Amino acid sequence: MTDSPLDLNLPMAVPAPGLPARVRIHEVGARDGLQNEKTVVPVEVKAEFIHRLAAAGLGTIEATSFVHPKWVPQLADAEALMPLLADLDVRLPVLVPNERGLDRALALGVREIAVFGSATESFAKANLNRTVDEALAMFAPVVGKAAAANVPVRGYLSMCFGDPWEGPVPIPQVVRVCRALIDLGCDELSLGDTIGVATPGQVGTLLTALGEAGIGADRLAVHFHDTYGQALSNTLAALQHGIRTVDSSAGGLGGCPYAKSATGNLATEDLVWMLHGLGIETGVDLGLLTATSVWMAGRLGRPSPSRTVRALSHEES
Ligand code: MG
Numbered sequence: 001m002t003d004s005p006l007d008l009n010l011p012m013a014v015p016a017p018g019l020p021a022r023v024r025i026h027e028v029g030a031r032d033g034l035q036n037e038k039t040v041v042p043v044e045v046k047a048e049f050i051h052r053l054a055a056a057g058l059g060t061i062e063a064t065s066f067v068h069p070k071w072v073p074q075l076a077d078a079e080a081l082m083p084l085l086a087d088l089d090v091r092l093p094v095l096v097p098n099e100r101g102l103d104r105a106l107a108l109g110v111r112e113i114a115v116f117g118s119a120t121e122s123f124a125k126a127n128l129n130r131t132v133d134e135a136l137a138m139f140a141p142v143v144g145k146a147a148a149a150n151v152p153v154r155g156y157l158s159m160c161f162g163d164p165w166e167g168p169v170p171i172p173q174v175v176r177v178c179r180a181l182i183d184l185g186c187d188e189l190s191l192g193d194t195i196g197v198a199t200p201g202q203v204g205t206l207l208t209a210l211g212e213a214g215i216g217a218d219r220l221a222v223h224f225h226d227t228y229g230q231a232l233s234n235t236l237a238a239l240q241h242g243i244r245t246v247d248s249s250a251g252g253l254g255g256c257p258y259a260k261s262a263t264g265n266l267a268t269e270d271l272v273w274m275l276h277g278l279g280i281e282t283g284v285d286l287g288l289l290t291a292t293s294v295w296m297a298g299r300l301g302r303p304s305p306s307r308t309v310r311a312l313s314h315e316e317s
Pocket of ligand 1 (some may be wrong): 032
């Protein structure tokens with residue numbers, strides 16, 4: 001490989017029409033990623049991970065979750081983690097499930113939160129033990145209290161494309177729950193393909209329907225899973241429909257709990273390779289990010305599922 005005339009550590013940048021100059025990456029590895037890993041990582045390792053992500057140029061790093069420790073033992077150390085991040089000058093949103101979680105987060109000086117809803121009744125029942133509308137009712141006081149404290153709220157919406165129990169999810173159903181979250185006061189919605197079954201035409205169709213319902217791409221982010229290898233194709237389709245914020249997980253951390261697959265979240269490195277290849281700015285240093293994911297893979301005792309991490313770290317021939 002040393003004789004190659006190409007630098008194989010960076011993509012060739014060739015812009016394509018109809019795409020933005022810059023994309024904001026919402027990094028979810030420390031929260032969505034670690035929450036779905038079997039290994040429980042010590043709080044000092046999490047703090048170092050987030051510092052390294054920030055040093056690699058990620059400006060929005062979802063840090064942890066204030067759910068009850070009984071439900072997510074991997075993130076039971078939220079109170080201990082947040083003070084270790086006090087020196088960082090990046091956005092550090094946290095997930096909160098209810099008012100109690102919000103109070104815990106606000107007491108630690110959190111400046112940005114996210115709530116977690118479902119587009120389908122089956123997943124709302126499985127994940128929140130509530131109906132879709134009961135979950136929305138639970139979020140109402142959380143969003144109201146956050147707004148009163150000038151804390152922006154992101155609304156995650158799971159199962160926007162397919163649901164393992166219900167199959168394809170009707171678009172009007174997704175639009176209805178998105179509308180409800182916006183009406184509650186959510187500043188941004190993240191559309192989740194929780195089981196990774198979406199394909200690009202479906203992504204474009206949903207984004208068009210949301211736009212027609214008055215929910216523009218400027219208030220939306222996409223959260224794709226790579227379970228079936230579609231995450232980057234779906235991301236490109238979303239960018240072509242005006243999306244400018246993309247969720248991803250460093251090293252592809254977090255398997256897919258519903259498909260029993262090692263591949264879940266879109267890996268940030270894979271996303272950055274495509275975006276930089278398209279000449280789109282992210283602010284991310286791909287080398288520093290890859291080194292961080294290789295380091296974290298060592299802490300977790302398993303290799304990163306990211307193809308870009310593997311290619312750049314020469315872990316495998
Ligand atoms: Mg995810």
